[in-house]
Amino acid sequence: MKLTVLGGRGAWPTADAACSGYLVEHGGHRLLVDPGYAVFPQLLRHLRPGDVDAVLVTHGHPDHCADLNPLLRARALADPPSPPLPLYAPAGALDAVLALDRPGMLRGAYELRAFDPETEPEFATGPFRVGTRALPHHVTNAGLRLTAGGRVLAYTGDTGPTPALAELAGAADLFLAEATYPEEVPAEDAPYLSSARQAGEHAARAGAERLLLTHVWPEADPAAALAAARRGYDGATEVARPGTVVEVGTG
Template sequence: MKLTVIGFWGGYPKQNAASSGYLLEHEGFQLLIDCGSGVLSKLQTIIQPEELDAVIISHYHPDHIADIGVLQHSRLIQGLLGKEFPTLPLYSHEYDQHEFTKLTYKTITKGIAYDTNSILSVGPFQVTFLKTDHPVPCYAMRIEVGGKTIVYTADGSFKEELIEFSKEADILLCECNFYGHQNGKSAGHMNSIEAGRLAKIAVVKQLILTHLPHYGNLSDLISEASSEFTGIIKLADEFQPISL
């Protein structure tokens, strides 16, 4: 399994960058997790949009879905130019019907509602879900294949249920929108110390901080998280490949 960070900024992308988007690959299957602003442009550095096999979405805030429309049009245009590929499944929750219906576009993409209480099979991946504490319905994902596990917290403040959900993950891809001295609970986000605490108690192998703030010294996030977690900690970085 290979994870590549496409975008990692929270809220909006910095100049020439992207907000949330992560490419997960295993045995030729290419799954995009979230598709925020700037993701489609950056994705093309690695693969073309028509090469995606599936997309899975955590929630409908723009920094996680802003490029769904342009993804749809990219595949539409490539089809008109003669390329052939199947309808792209876009997996998401259906607790916002207005947004969910936009996932189906002609025969280009098809919105498929995942059952948040069951295991979802997407290609070779097995995905389970946990509702996060966020202003809109949002789901963390535990993705397993070949004996390896990646947990993506998506957006949400710290909650005890995340500990068991993240237990012994090889990678904890954890949102970290606030510094240690800040309280992100009312905004529905974690700070660096909470991310480190989650990694420590869940006994994960590696912590990657993502959904990063646009201010301050980002390296402080690592030092703050390391006050709790003594394992490997990294800041998400564009095109950062991690193989398991």
């Protein structure tokens, strides 16, 4: 299983980094996870729009799904159009982004496969088994546990601290963890977002082999996030940057 980071900033993109966006590949299958702001141009560095096999979205905030729109436009307006793209997301999460275009413009460009992380804990797409956990955020958010080829990639989406993270990331080969702030989350957001320090602590509790910090606030220092995470976790740790490639399970 291979992960390619397309973006790793939270809230809005910067001049050199897109928001959340990840390409996960195994056995020739290409799964796009959380195509947030400015992810589509980064995706084009690796694939043509028609090469994406499925999209998986954790929640409906635009820094996790806004660039689904240009991806679907590129597929729908191609000559000939690309086949319908399976879209997996919590129910209602994609309503706003799918309504951006005139009615019917994207008809046939996608197949929406909504799921409920509370009641549908597992499904399959291509070679991936997708385990889901409802994690606390401002809107419904699905933590993801992707399994393929005997390897495990766990991803938080955006989440506040919860014991469910230890289960989600238990013995994962790679834990892709939201780390919006380095040390402390502002009080009003503390139930719904995490710090790099907390991400490190969760990785340690889960026994994850490797930690990749993501969703770093655009004005935050990635080096500070890395240092904060390493105070609670002594495994391999990096900050997600565009172009980062991880062969999951190879140390």
